[in-house]
Amino acid sequence: MRFFRVGICCLLTFAVLSFGGVEEWSKAVLEVGASVLLVVWAVRQYRRKSEQLIIPPEFLPLSAFALVIIGQLVFSFTVSRYYTRIELQLLITYLIFVFLISQVFYRRGHWRVFVWFLMTLGFFVSVLGILQQLTFNGKLYWFRVMRYGGLPFGPYVNRNHFAGFAEMIIPVALVPLVLGKVRRERVFLVALFAVVPIAALFLSASRGGIISFVFEMVILFSLLLIHRIRGKYVVVGGIVVLSAVMAVSWIGVQQVLARFSGIQNLEVSTGKRMALRRDTWRLFLDHPVIGTGLGTFEIVYPPYDSLYDGKIANHAHNDYLEGLAETGAVGGLCCLWFLAVVLLNSLKGMADLGNSLSSALNLSGLVACSGILIHSLVDFNLHIPANALLFFVCAHMAAVRLEPTVSGASASRPER
Numbered sequence: 001m002r003f004f005r006v007g008i009c010c011l012l013t014f015a016v017l018s019f020g021g022v023e024e025w026s027k028a029v030l031e032v033g034a035s036v037l038l039v040v041w042a043v044r045q046y047r048r049k050s051e052q053l054i055i056p057p058e059f060l061p062l063s064a065f066a067l068v069i070i071g072q073l074v075f076s077f078t079v080s081r082y083y084t085r086i087e088l089q090l091l092i093t094y095l096i097f098v099f100l101i102s103q104v105f106y107r108r109g110h111w112r113v114f115v116w117f118l119m120t121l122g123f124f125v126s127v128l129g130i131l132q133q134l135t136f137n138g139k140l141y142w143f144r145v146m147r148y149g150g151l152p153f154g155p156y157v158n159r160n161h162f163a164g165f166a167e168m169i170i171p172v173a174l175v176p177l178v179l180g181k182v183r184r185e186r187v188f189l190v191a192l193f194a195v196v197p198i199a200a201l202f203l204s205a206s207r208g209g210i211i212s213f214v215f216e217m218v219i220l221f222s223l224l225l226i227h228r229i230r231g232k233y234v235v236v237g238g239i240v241v242l243s244a245v246m247a248v249s250w251i252g253v254q255q256v257l258a259r260f261s262g263i264q265n266l267e268v269s270t271g272k273r274m275a276l277r278r279d280t281w282r283l284f285l286d287h288p289v290i291g292t293g294l295g296t297f298e299i300v301y302p303p304y305d306s307l308y309d310g311k312i313a314n315h316a317h318n319d320y321l322e323g324l325a326e327t328g329a330v331g332g333l334c335c336l337w338f339l340a341v342v343l344l345n346s347l348k349g350m351a352d353l354g355n356s357l358s359s360a361l362n363l364s365g366l367v368a369c370s371g372i373l374i375h376s377l378v379d380f381n382l383h384i385p386a387n388a389l390l391f392f393v394c395a396h397m398a399a400v401r402l403e404p405t406v407s408g409a410s411a412s413r414p415e416r
Helices: 002-017 024-047 059-074 081-104 108-134 159-179 184-203 207-226 232-251 253-261 270-286 319-352 357-375 385-399
Strands: none
Touching: 002 024, 002 081, 002 108, 002 385, 024 081, 024 385, 059 081, 059 319, 081 385, 108 159, 108 184, 108 357, 159 184, 159 207, 159 232, 159 357, 159 385, 184 207, 184 232, 207 232, 207 357, 270 319, 319 357, 319 385, 357 385
């Protein structure tokens, strides 16, 4: 199973570093890579005659949503079969990830290693973003020319999408700290893995990202209070956040903000965002049941554009409204089902909060998902493949149930 765990980590890393996986070649690599992993896993299971199969709770609503999109294609409910098929391929890739993660990450040791992988990935991507911002020459990775311009941070063309990445990574390091689940000799390292992404998030100057992070902290510490978890570890979490803010001040936030203000014309204005939301709602009202087809917003929106500014609107800057416009109430109900399943399972898993790795994973995933879902009110992070993949990983963390630790040879499934 180690091969599949390494493969999942490699594909997730590739998605983030390849500009968020937004270009056609990077999407192709993700889709082919996930498909290869699934085929190899299926062949391996067949040869071993294994009947053991785990269906995670969030897999069913996600599969139902995929069936809605397949229905759009089969019954021609989409205005563009090509765009909907492209989005369906990505959706199937996310399904494969969710399925494979549930099959190959089943021991506590597996999740510990995976959490360290996520923290390490977040740290190095954040360092890359900070260094690039301080030495920015107008190019991604200092050599890639941005054909259509942008407000980059790290490997992401849009700083708001780096902020979405950071929102999901930060709780992975911060939650174990505040719960006291980190060994004393590793506290400084884990704290560093939390401080640097928080500092990078603030340096990205993403308003939606910073507000979402504040909501994450409110949700995290509220849940800790509800479960009556207090003490020095919670104080450590506060010190980490304060240290990140001080680090931003030391680096020089004014210089970074001045650089952003010089290219602010590339950002969608507040008035345009409000118009996009109103117009997208009208689009949904005209196609309330099944929508216009997943991925078709860009081609159906122009007649509804009430504040035309000469630019192509490829997203509504609100994932909820765009999802309703493209998939209708049927798709919206599937999404609501997915979120309800994740929320209920995570809250149920936190009954023993602070005393088990499983509950720490549940809290990390729940806080991470909360941040990106709040940010989705003003942006389209879930249309960035790397962030969408990470979101589904966090959703699985929020709902996962680990096998109880039992001594003896039959304590858990054998490693293969």
